[in-house]
Structure formats: C-alpha cells, structure tokens
Amino acid sequence: MRVLVVEDEAPLAEAIARGLRREGMAVDVAFTGDEGHEKAAITRYDVVLLDRDLPGMSGDDLCKEIVTSGELTRVLMLTASGAVSDRVEGLSLGADDYLGKPFAFPELVARVRALGRRATPATPPVLTAADVELDPSRRTVRRAGELVELTRKEFGVLEVLLSAGGAVVSSEDLLERVWDENADPFTTTVRVTVMTLRKKLGEPGIIDTVVGSGYRVPGAGSSMGSGSLAE
Amino acid sequence: MRVLVVEDEAPLAEAIARGLRREGMAVDVAFTGDEGHEKAAITRYDVVLLDRDLPGMSGDDLCKEIVTSGELTRVLMLTASGAVSDRVEGLSLGADDYLGKPFAFPELVARVRALGRRATPATPPVLTAADVELDPSRRTVRRAGELVELTRKEFGVLEVLLSAGGAVVSSEDLLERVWDENADPFTTTVRVTVMTLRKKLGEPGIIDTVVGSGYRVPGAGSSMGSGSLAE
DNA sequence: ATATCTGTGACACGGTGTTGACGTGCGGGT
DNA sequence: ACCCGCACGTCAACACCGTGTCACAGATAT
Incomplete structure (x- = not known):
C-alpha cells in the first residue's frame, strides 16, 4: 500500500x-x-x-x-x-x-x-472488432468513433457475436441467447435483425455469413475499459 | 443512497x-x-x-x-x-x-x-455532466450555474444516474437504490419522477432513455474517462 | 392545517419485433 | 443446360410493448 x-x-x-x-x-x-x-x-x-x-x-x-x-x-x-x-x-x-x-x-x-x-471493482470489458467498439454497461456502440444507435435485439446480437471472439454463432444460438425462451424456433427474425444491424453498422461489413452454420465477426475480442491501475 | x-x-x-x-x-x-x-x-x-x-x-x-x-x-x-x-x-x-x-x-x-x-469508489464530491453539477453533501443541483430545486426522489435519481458514469441504469436499479424496501416492484413512480426531473432540468435534455434497458446520462462522472479519447 | 411531495391509474404515442411475401445466388440432379 | 430447391437477404405492413404524460389521491413535512 x-x-x-x-x-x-x-x-x-x-x-x-x-x-x-x-x-x-x-x-x-x-x-x-x-x-x-x-x-x-x-x-x-x-x-x-x-x-x-x-x-x-x-x-x-x-x-x-x-x-x-x-x-x-x-x-x-x-x-x-x-x-x-x-x-x-x-x-x-x-x-x-x-x-x-x-x-x-x-x-x-x-x-x-x-x-x-x-x-477496486473490475471495470467491465469493452468488446471490439476492427473499428467497432461495444460497451455493454453504457449500452453504446461506436464505429470509427461514431455513435451508432441500436435497438435491444440488434445490440444483443452484436454483443453475442463480438463476445464469441471470432467463432461462428448459429442462428439457433442467437435465438437462444438474445431472445427469450419461448421464441419460435422457426422464426426468421434473426435474419431480419442481422440485416438491420449490418445496415446500421455500414461499410465495410463486419459480419460474415457462414452458409449452413451461422454468423461470424472476424477479429472480435475484448479489452479492458478505462483506467484502474489499482491493485 | x-x-x-x-x-x-x-x-x-x-x-x-x-x-x-x-x-x-x-x-x-x-x-x-x-x-x-x-x-x-x-x-x-x-x-x-x-x-x-x-x-x-x-x-x-x-x-x-x-x-x-x-x-x-x-x-x-x-x-x-x-x-x-x-x-x-x-x-x-x-x-x-x-x-x-x-x-x-x-x-x-x-x-x-x-x-x-x-x-461508490472514486466518486468525486461533485458530480457533473454537461453543464449540470450535483453536490451530494450540499444537496444542490445547478444547471449552467443556475440553482435547480429538486425533491428528494428527483435528487436521488439524478445522483444515481450521474454516479453511474454514463452507464445505463435500469428502473429496477433506480427503485432499489433510491427507494426503500416497501417500494412496489411494479410501480410506475420511477417513470414519473424521471419525467419531472427532466422537466426541471430543462432543455437540452441530458437523460437518455434506452428502450428496454433503462436510463443514461452521457458524459457523466466528470473526471473519469468517459470520453472517446480515453487512454 | 396547509402545502409540497410522492404514488396511482388511465391513456396516447412511437419504436420495435415479428411476420409473410418476394428476390437473389448457389449447387446438385436429371 | 435446364430446372429446382435451399439458404439467406430485403422489404413493407402490422401488432404490441415500453414509455411519456396527465390529473388526481394519499402521504409527509413544516
């Protein structure tokens, strides 16, 4: 001390x-x-x-x-x-x-x-991929520093994809994790949400489609937020 | 508190x-x-x-x-x-x-x-966001230097929001932290309080609604790193 | 006792989620 | 080559939930 x-x-x-x-x-x-x-x-x-x-x-x-x-x-x-x-x-x-x-x-x-x-309480990590940053506690997303407004589902999907760390996430997984338990397994709403999400994030695209498997964000990872040199 | x-x-x-x-x-x-x-x-x-x-x-x-x-x-x-x-x-x-x-x-x-x-670690004695200052010990709030009179609940809500440092605070959290144990979990009083608070603080509004999640005051927490240039 | 504060219920409005129809591109079968 | 089917993208319409707002009633402070 x-x-x-x-x-x-x-x-x-x-x-x-x-x-x-x-x-x-x-x-x-x-x-x-x-x-x-x-x-x-x-x-x-x-x-x-x-x-x-x-x-x-x-x-x-x-x-x-x-x-x-x-x-x-x-x-x-x-x-x-x-x-x-x-x-x-x-x-x-x-x-x-x-x-x-x-x-x-x-x-x-x-x-x-x-x-x-x-x-010192742990500062929640900020999820990033390329020039996209997602802050779970502030519930904000920035692309190249520019704020992007997302709805609940859009934010949830992006959060899951980013926290997957570059791995492929199936639509079923997304349904399970972002939607509640009584979501219709045959719904197409995930596709629609991914679309609006892509549109809002702009070019170049961040979300890859892996046909037959699901979606993936290459280079996703997490880094610590601001400050705290404490121990 | x-x-x-x-x-x-x-x-x-x-x-x-x-x-x-x-x-x-x-x-x-x-x-x-x-x-x-x-x-x-x-x-x-x-x-x-x-x-x-x-x-x-x-x-x-x-x-x-x-x-x-x-x-x-x-x-x-x-x-x-x-x-x-x-x-x-x-x-x-x-x-x-x-x-x-x-x-x-x-x-x-x-x-x-x-x-x-x-x-709430590292909370400075005066909380600020934009041109709003809140002094917890004096129980005063100023907007652009102008004193704003707030009731206990209004003050409590603003205090929690500001000390959250820009993070989203849910209605449930606000209820939990500003109201005491005999608060009805299904009450709508938080919404009403936020409304009167906004009204008293005037334009431009500093309290964002994050649909499905709660409320947020961007840039709150004064000296802590909430800016995009942090680090 | 009176005024201010706090909580309630009803209602209006807008955003959001969902759906279904349709478009597009790819691959495999006959 | 052609067709067909599959997986996914896109769009617009719609229903509903979350939220803002108001007027009033009860609670609390001075």
Whole structure:
C-alpha cells in the first residue's frame, strides 16, 4: 500500500511515517501543501494522510484537489481541533475519514488500513472488432468513433457475436441467447435483425455469413475499459 | 443512497431513520442482528449503521459477515462506549467507521455520507455532466450555474444516474437504490419522477432513455474517462 | 392545517419485433 | 443446360410493448 503523509511538523511526520512503514506500508513524506500537491500529482497513492493546517497550499484545497482528480486515492484528514463542526466540514470537503489530534497510533493504523483495503471493482470489458467498439454497461456502440444507435435485439446480437471472439454463432444460438425462451424456433427474425444491424453498422461489413452454420465477426475480442491501475 | 439501520431501541432507530430520510437517503430498519443479517443478504446497501450491542446475532458478527461478503457495503459502528481501545477493536473487525453514543446528529449524517461516497469508489464530491453539477453533501443541483430545486426522489435519481458514469441504469436499479424496501416492484413512480426531473432540468435534455434497458446520462462522472479519447 | 411531495391509474404515442411475401445466388440432379 | 430447391437477404405492413404524460389521491413535512 502506497501512503503519502503531508504534515509540516517534521518530528511528527517522521514518527508517523516510521510507524506506518513498520506496518509494511510504502510511505512518502511532504512537509508543505505544495510539496504534497506535487508528489500526489506524480504518484498514485492509495491513501493520503493530510494535516489540515499547513504552510503553502492549505489542507482543504489539497484535499479537494486530490478527491476531484478522479483517482481512487483516499484522504484521511488530521486536525488539531476535535470540534464536531470541524469534523463535519472536513468530511464534506471530500475527505474519506477524519482524525483529531492527539490520536492513538493504533487507531491511525486501523483507519489507514481500512481506507486502503478498498478493492477496486473490475471495470467491465469493452468488446471490439476492427473499428467497432461495444460497451455493454453504457449500452453504446461506436464505429470509427461514431455513435451508432441500436435497438435491444440488434445490440444483443452484436454483443453475442463480438463476445464469441471470432467463432461462428448459429442462428439457433442467437435465438437462444438474445431472445427469450419461448421464441419460435422457426422464426426468421434473426435474419431480419442481422440485416438491420449490418445496415446500421455500414461499410465495410463486419459480419460474415457462414452458409449452413451461422454468423461470424472476424477479429472480435475484448479489452479492458478505462483506467484502474489499482491493485 | 441506500442505508440499513440495525438498532434494537426502536425509538432511536426510528429517529435515526427519519433524520436520514430527511437528508434524502433510502433507509430500512432492523431491530435485531438476525433481521439485519437477513435484510443485508437481500439488498445491497451502501452503508449499514450497526449498533454493537444487539439481541440475536451480535453486532460484531454481523459486521464481519458484511465486510467479508465481498460487497462494497460500508459499516458504521455505533456503541455506548467511546474508549479508544473499543474503537480500534471495532475497526479491526472490519468496520469502516465508528461513532460513540451519544453523538451529534450532523456528525452522523456527515459520516454516513462520507462512507456512502466511498461505497461508490472514486466518486468525486461533485458530480457533473454537461453543464449540470450535483453536490451530494450540499444537496444542490445547478444547471449552467443556475440553482435547480429538486425533491428528494428527483435528487436521488439524478445522483444515481450521474454516479453511474454514463452507464445505463435500469428502473429496477433506480427503485432499489433510491427507494426503500416497501417500494412496489411494479410501480410506475420511477417513470414519473424521471419525467419531472427532466422537466426541471430543462432543455437540452441530458437523460437518455434506452428502450428496454433503462436510463443514461452521457458524459457523466466528470473526471473519469468517459470520453472517446480515453487512454 | 396547509402545502409540497410522492404514488396511482388511465391513456396516447412511437419504436420495435415479428411476420409473410418476394428476390437473389448457389449447387446438385436429371 | 435446364430446372429446382435451399439458404439467406430485403422489404413493407402490422401488432404490441415500453414509455411519456396527465390529473388526481394519499402521504409527509413544516
């Protein structure tokens, strides 16, 4: 776990750093708000331990900065005052937790660990083939970056074809996976849907017909979506 | 935000629930550890407010159960004692925060909100999409800088949609996350709420309908990579 | 007690899925 | 060579489901 301690009182900062290192964490130290800001911009920390009262950039501003950066970094605010209003204020700035000085060291460790324990949820993969991208959670499809509007069935068919990873998918399989269980086995609706799908996706065609077997999208595969260098 | 209050003293439990509802949260109540356990197994809560001293299953056991379930649910422990050793113990059981009775209600709200923000990882304190900004802690929404007055449900729906980061959210999901347990699964109220929400937000509309799937706000989530240039 | 918020039921409308008819191209049989 | 049959593509018509909208009633807050 990667931790940054931002605290202007050098002895306290070092003591905290040493204690956290003893717990097996990788700890960096910054003595001013600006220094902290700089380091946080370079390295992706799991947790930032932030003194609210700092020379240079204020703790509040730095906190906002970090939280709005979109990273998964958690902020634990430290402050001299333990007044309730102060605590509420800190939390509403975006801090994930709050600890008043003086504090018991085991509690600090417990809280840092609680913040760092957070698992990063897996981002759902994005399915691609050639210049076509399909995002299952956003329910969007792009061709060469251009948004393509698809209906439910069209989207479902394309999703199945792409997730097949280039393999041939029979009409029966498509019926089974995209339509519900009481679909007429002799229906021609799959053919019609594939047609409109092709039309909407435009040239050059992505979907091959394998006569007697079904449909196939050459070069289909999945890649991870945005972000998350976490672990 | 979906919250479960597990507390055996009925008047206190109800008072907490009502207060949190006034803040726009969807709150369920359980009066015993077993009841809490059951409800937590059925519904995915953002935060569980847990009295440590309970009839039935103990607060400690329930806490462990929830934390190890692999869900993102956060636990806020309530206890009569405010001793530090007690706090550390609670945190090491997996609780994400700790609050001693008696407590100031604004602090409880702030902490629940902070935990809820963590339950949806990497959510910045202000959610945006196009020229719409939503501040969860202030409970305000602005369109092009102009304040928009929203009711609790409207706000909750918009909050969920924005924090979904552009993903599609089904009506069922919205019901689950914005309404509490006695919501009729067949209700049409989500549709109506979305309508009034759209009306209040004005033109151009930012909420897309994805037929057969749900609703979506393109470009939501501000700093996260929703753009086509991502990576 | 009054106003605002929330939920309900009815209805209108448009998109979507499905169907059936027909067109096209290929291959095999007589 | 010719015909026929098969598999698939294409098109337009239609029925239906999902959704938006409205007015009203009950619930809740101040």
